[in-house]
């Protein structure tokens with residue numbers, strides 16, 4: 436399996452990252468250190484995960500040079516207004532203790548209104564988002580392009596699909612991070628992205644907290660794992676890379692962090708068997724905060 440994928444910028448992004456969403460303070464630093472010791476060179480973080488400081492400290496303490504690590508963070512929904520972007524990015528850079536990010540993603544295709552209460556700056560009631568910036572992410576993108584030109588980030592991209600195609604882009608999205616798992620394999624999206632030379636990153640690749648148990652109980656996964664002498668998680672993670680996507684498994688359990696990095700190509704027939712099983716049931720998302728945010732539309736509705 437490829438250890439890296441090529442981005443349109445010419446950069447090479449490591450195919451397996453340590454995901455740190457939901458990795459708690461006091462746990463995440465140790466997970467990052469274990470990962471870097473194991474050979475991971477890619478950490479997928481975000482401002483809203485509230486663990487950038489601990490992640491940054493762990494990176495520095497690991498002794499692995501910063502330039503050897505691919506570091507991603509994400510612009511939170513409250514900071515889409517062009518004037519808010521650089522301060523938000525600076526905060527992430529400060530937290531992580533780094534001069535630059537390898538990849539900065541727009542976290543969600545929704546801009547929250549300014550001045551809401553709390554860190555999420557969102558008020559219940561369905562009117563908490565900024566319609567204009569949500570419908571037209573171009574001003575946000577233009578400011579991100581400037582951040583690339585100024586060297587604060589190397590690549591910019593999207594998490595979840597957003598409509599930028601109406602505008603002339605100086606820099607095309609370098610990557611698209613979406614939910615991809617056995618439960619939500621999105622074959623058409625993966626195919627479309629490939630045809631459009633847009634690298635895809637799989638979040639919640641094991642099904643997330645909610646579905647990981649079921650994923651690892653699937654008969655097809657068990658069968659392949661037994662046959663190949665791999666763990667079940669390794670089968671799933673390898674399948675993602677073999678589908679051509681970057682994969683971001685999250686764990687704070689040292690043995691699992693190590694386990695998840697040992698990937699290997701599945702023989703064609705077994706890959707096809709798993710792919711067919713994944714795409715032949717009714718798909719469902721394990722992550723969809725539209726309700727929590729009380730939106731009057733489905734955030735995933737294209």
Ligand code: A2P
Nearest residue numbers: 639640641642643647668684685686687688691
């Ligand atoms: P934990 O972090 O407690 O080790 P996803 O990457 O799809 O979001 O899945 C994350 C969930 O899967 C977490 O609950 C994580 O638990 C669990 N997990 C990660 N790797 C493994 C593994 N190798 N075996 C079993 N569970 C795992």
